[in-house]
Amino acid sequence: MRSVVIAGGAIAGLSAARELRRAGFQGRIQVVDQDRRGPYRRPEVSKGLLEGRLGVDSVTTPWPADLNVDRMLGVRLTGLDLAARTVQVEGREVPFDGLVIATGCAARRSPYEAMAGVHTLRSAEDAERLRPELAAATKIVIVGAGFIGLEVASVAWKLGKSVTLLEAAEIPLARVLGDDFGEHLAGIHRAHGVDLRTGVTVAGLVAGASGRVSSVELTSGETIAADVVLVAIGSEPATGWLRDSGLDLSMGVVCDETCAVADGVVAAGDVASWINPLYQRRMRVEHWTNAVEQGAYAARRLLGTHDPTGFASVPYFWSDQYGVKLQCVGSTLGHDQYAVLDHSDGRFLVAYGRAGRLVCVAGMNAGAAVMKHRAMVLRAVPLAEVSAVSAV
Numbered sequence: 001m002r003s004v005v006i007a008g009g010a011i012a013g014l015s016a017a018r019e020l021r022r023a024g025f026q027g028r029i030q031v032v033d034q035d036r037r038g039p040y041r042r043p044e045v046s047k048g049l050l051e052g053r054l055g056v057d058s059v060t061t062p063w064p065a066d067l068n069v070d071r072m073l074g075v076r077l078t079g080l081d082l083a084a085r086t087v088q089v090e091g092r093e094v095p096f097d098g099l100v101i102a103t104g105c106a107a108r109r110s111p112y113e114a115m116a117g118v119h120t121l122r123s124a125e126d127a128e129r130l131r132p133e134l135a136a137a138t139k140i141v142i143v144g145a146g147f148i149g150l151e152v153a154s155v156a157w158k159l160g161k162s163v164t165l166l167e168a169a170e171i172p173l174a175r176v177l178g179d180d181f182g183e184h185l186a187g188i189h190r191a192h193g194v195d196l197r198t199g200v201t202v203a204g205l206v207a208g209a210s211g212r213v214s215s216v217e218l219t220s221g222e223t224i225a226a227d228v229v230l231v232a233i234g235s236e237p238a239t240g241w242l243r244d245s246g247l248d249l250s251m252g253v254v255c256d257e258t259c260a261v262a263d264g265v266v267a268a269g270d271v272a273s274w275i276n277p278l279y280q281r282r283m284r285v286e287h288w289t290n291a292v293e294q295g296a297y298a299a300r301r302l303l304g305t306h307d308p309t310g311f312a313s314v315p316y317f318w319s320d321q322y323g324v325k326l327q328c329v330g331s332t333l334g335h336d337q338y339a340v341l342d343h344s345d346g347r348f349l350v351a352y353g354r355a356g357r358l359v360c361v362a363g364m365n366a367g368a369a370v371m372k373h374r375a376m377v378l379r380a381v382p383l384a385e386v387s388a389v390s391a392v
């Protein structure tokens with residue numbers, strides 16, 4: 001293998017490049033990204049960057065010169081020809097011996113009529129567009145109480161705005177973290193004066209005389225005044241450029257347990273779905289730490305120095321809302337039991353089990369308690385070892 005192309009130069013791509021060089025790969029590495037900026041701490045998009053507390057430069061990692069990579073920035077990948085072993089970059093064929101697919105996700109597009117004042121949020125550029133509008137606005141409506149919607153509600157509250165948060169489910173995040181956890185978090189938002197409405201569906205957006213959004217209409221007929229609307233209804237794997245490649249794109253880029261997609265082709269980060277040997281389940285994880293670790297593993301897979309049993313990962317993520325630190329270690333996927341471990345003094349700690357075994361621990365304001373359980377999640381200890389349990 002003399003040349004590697006890294007498709008997507010954000011954190012998973014950077015991590016792959018670092019690992020290739022760390023392991024002694026001396027061939028050519030080319031990184032292709034439509035974004036001209038270097039990799040940056042994307043989690044700050046809905047936190048410090050949006051709030052204006054941090055500037056983009058302070059969260060950007062310039063490509064380290066000693067990695068000696070050729071960067072093709074500000075250009076889009078448009079195709080992959082597996083037989084010819086080339087990627088298309090805006091009509092140009094770029095050959096590779098090894099390929100790392102790390103194109104991440106894009107914000108799910110707003111299904112509503114496009115008009116001024118309506119935003120989605122994924123990139124630093126999106127945050128830069130939204131920030132001044134947020135600052136000038138009085139009433140913010142957020143559609144979708146997933147992590148990004150919830151974090152933006154907290155930022156808008158901090159900026160002194162009137163915030164309405166609309167969620168189709170009865171309890172935010174219940175599908176991921178269960179009813180108790182979701183209720184607790186909803187309570188925190190409501191206690192800060194956010195008008196969180198659950199079990200509601202948006203019928204459409206209404207423009208004022210200037211053409212700018214003026215309100216959000218619910219299917220119940222009710223309208224909610226809005227100066228700015230954020231549509232935060234999830235994300236989609238950025239696989240459009242692979243449409244004609246013949247790869248299985250049914251769940252992002254479908255890999256085996258070793259992150260391999262095809263001969264000499266691997267995937268990592270938000271875009272990759274793989275069978276996590278630890279859980280014996282296919283998963284696609286949209287968390288920062290996973291992108292870092294999987295990028296490195298995928299590089300080792302290309303070099304043949306990987307753990308052949310697969311990329312065994314205990315997913316980890318955090319979120320910050322109103323100064324409350326939310327953390328989660330493990331995967332709740334398919335959990336059938338849970339146990340509240342601590343619900344005192346503003347702390348909230350929950351364990352999740354599947355078939356009697358610990359699969360995940362999540363907490364709010366729980367300090368080091370969440371991470372303390374990481375080793376137990378890794379060993380999948382009997383849930384009863386952690387606490388008395390309840391069925392879901």
Ligand SMILES: Cc1cc2nc3c(=O)[nH]c(=O)nc-3n(C[C@H](O)[C@H](O)[C@H](O)COP(=O)(O)OP(=O)(O)OC[C@H]3O[C@@H](n4cnc5c(N)ncnc54)[C@H](O)[C@@H]3O)c2cc1C
Pocket residue numbers: 007008009010011012013032033034035041042043044045046075076077078102103104105106121122123148238241268269270271285286287288289291316317318319320
């Ligand atoms: C607003 C926000 C807040 C978050 N907060 C947290 C958090 O608090 N905690 C946490 O654990 N995780 C958080 N995450 C998730 C975390 O940021 C992601 O898991 C991580 O950034 C994934 O990295 P990645 O390299 O796989 O993909 P991405 O960061 O999506 O990068 C993919 C790169 O590929 C490029 N690309 C895509 N398609 C093409 C193409 N056709 N041609 C050229 N280039 C292309 C893109 O420009 C991009 O640079 C957050 C994500 C967002 C959006």
